[in-house]
Amino acid sequence: MSTNVMRVPRKMDIELTAQCNLRCRYCYFFNNAAVEYKDVSTAEWLKFFDELGSLGVMELTLAGGEPFHRPDLRELLDGIIRNRMRFAFLSNGGLITDEIAAFLAQSKRCNYVQISLDGSRPETHDAARGKGAWEGAVRGIRTLQRNHVQVAVRLTIHRYNVDDLEDATRFLLQDLGLSGFGTNSAGYLGNCQRNADEMMLTTEERQRAMETLLRLNQKYNGRINAAAGPLAEGQMWRRMENARAMGAPEFSNGGHLTACGCTFNKIAIRADGAIVPCNMLPHIVLGYINRDSLQTIWQTAPALNDLRERRAIPLSNFEFCDACDYQPYCTGNCPGLAYTLTGQVNHPSPDACLRRFLADGGHL
Amino acid sequence: MNSTDKPIVNPLVVLREEFDDWAVLFNPDTADAVGINPIGIVVWKKMDGTRTLADLVAQVRATFAEVPDSVNDEVSAFVDNLAQKGFVGYEASASP
Numbered sequence: 001m002s003t004n005v006m007r008v009p010r011k012m013d014i015e016l017t018a019q020c021n022l023r024c025r026y027c028y029f030f031n032n033a034a035v036e037y038k039d040v041s042t043a044e045w046l047k048f049f050d051e052l053g054s055l056g057v058m059e060l061t062l063a064g065g066e067p068f069h070r071p072d073l074r075e076l077l078d079g080i081i082r083n084r085m086r087f088a089f090l091s092n093g094g095l096i097t098d099e100i101a102a103f104l105a106q107s108k109r110c111n112y113v114q115i116s117l118d119g120s121r122p123e124t125h126d127a128a129r130g131k132g133a134w135e136g137a138v139r140g141i142r143t144l145q146r147n148h149v150q151v152a153v154r155l156t157i158h159r160y161n162v163d164d165l166e167d168a169t170r171f172l173l174q175d176l177g178l179s180g181f182g183t184n185s186a187g188y189l190g191n192c193q194r195n196a197d198e199m200m201l202t203t204e205e206r207q208r209a210m211e212t213l214l215r216l217n218q219k220y221n222g223r224i225n226a227a228a229g230p231l232a233e234g235q236m237w238r239r240m241e242n243a244r245a246m247g248a249p250e251f252s253n254g255g256h257l258t259a260c261g262c263t264f265n266k267i268a269i270r271a272d273g274a275i276v277p278c279n280m281l282p283h284i285v286l287g288y289i290n291r292d293s294l295q296t297i298w299q300t301a302p303a304l305n306d307l308r309e310r311r312a313i314p315l316s317n318f319e320f321c322d323a324c325d326y327q328p329y330c331t332g333n334c335p336g337l338a339y340t341l342t343g344q345v346n347h348p349s350p351d352a353c354l355r356r357f358l359a360d361g362g363h364l
Numbered sequence: 365m366n367s368t369d370k371p372i373v374n375p376l377v378v379l380r381e382e383f384d385d386w387a388v389l390f391n392p393d394t395a396d397a398v399g400i401n402p403i404g405i406v407v408w409k410k411m412d413g414t415r416t417l418a419d420l421v422a423q424v425r426a427t428f429a430e431v432p433d434s435v436n437d438e439v440s441a442f443v444d445n446l447a448q449k450g451f452v453g454y455e456a457s458a459s460p
Contacts, residue, residue: 005383006382006383007380007381007382007383008380010380056378056379056380056381056390058378058380058388058390058392058397081392084376084377084378084390084392085392086392086395108393108394109392109393111395
């Protein structure tokens with residue numbers, strides 16, 4: 001096993017169900033040929049949560065599909081609580097009731113519920129998520145706030161809302177009173193692969209989103225965050241360009257496929273019980289819950305260790321990176337997107353390539 | 365802690381042992397976490413409400429080859445710190 005790996009994962013991403021009340025046009029989850037869209041039973045989840053409790057797993061992020069779609073959710077949460085774990089949700093918000101929100105609050109175990117909200121008004125959100133979705137998301141946020149559950153919001157940027165970012169930021173931070181929110185952008189995964197031209201930002205739109213978000217983040221004192229998408233790219237690419245211009249030494253995580261570090265502290269479970277390295281790599285099946293030992297998989301699965309050792313692969317190995325001045329500062333970015341775009345996990349992701357962005361007419 | 369106290373761990377707290385001999389204590393109700401060293405792990409596992417400070421120190425001496433003279437104070441401070449965080453309690457004395 002690679003060094004710096006925990007004995008067992010500290011966190012888990014659990015796709016609690018493959019059912020969803022929405023069919024978002026950029027959803028990463030649906031339309032993956034490698035995934036079997038079926039749910040494991042209540043009893044199977046509860047048995048698995050017992051295993052996680054015995055291993056000392058600390059936190060579960062419950063997603064889907066739509067996790068609030070599970071009719072047995074209270075029973076599943078009781079199993080998580082009984083096994084001394086905390087949890088968070090990724091949700092579209094539309095199925096959140098006062099009853100379940102009150103339960104989350106009194107459980108004392110809910111870190112947050114993250115709601116996807118993509119705009120300041122129904123038109124920009126519903127264009128990708130379907131009629132009524134915006135109202136559901138806002139209602140969900142207000143229900144959680146009313147019940148004193150910590151709310152996070154993720155705004156995914158696409159072609160329908162790229163010009164709504166200023167109003168959306170004001171809506172989220174002022175009207176809804178959030179302390180902050182996160183952003184990313186529609187990526188070439190799942191449904192978005194079918195709807196890429198309709199949903200994914202062009203270089204010019206990406207440029208605009210980047211400039212707008214950098215400005216808004218300054219205006220709102222850093223209350224917008226991002227690990228991916230135009231804001232993260234704007235921040236990271238400026239650092240890379242500054243380093244290149246100054247001839248700075250290689251970044252500590254630069255020059256190799258160092259992204260991402262998730263496999264060192266967490267692992268994911270699909271709705272059908274398949275154990276996978278990450279929700280973005282659902283085709284790499286490492287085993288199945290209640291059939292295979294999670295601890296054994298975590299410590300010995302060759303495919304998982306290959307991913308951990310990916311960070312030893314230099315970018316100079318790739319023709320894609322030939323003669324790129326940004327190599328010493330580049331991490332290769334998301335292996336999930338690298339796979340959907342190139343067919344290889346061990347490849348830099350073209351989507352997050354600064355040199356390509358500049359060649360396509362973008363600027364910093 | 366007093367010499368007659370018999371600390372007992374909060375059963376809600378999770379002990380996560382890691383490969384490199386350290387461990388994390390995690391209270392899921394509060395999300396508080398504390399990193400502990402190998403001596404702390406031994407002490408944690410022996411705090412069952414039947415052992416005094418002297419018993420716990422004896423256990424440490426029996427487990428490790430080289431134990432500093434300050435072990436008594438260090439174990440006492442360790443348990444006090446955990447008690448302040450709600451990770452450890454003391455068995456209530458029976459009424460006379």
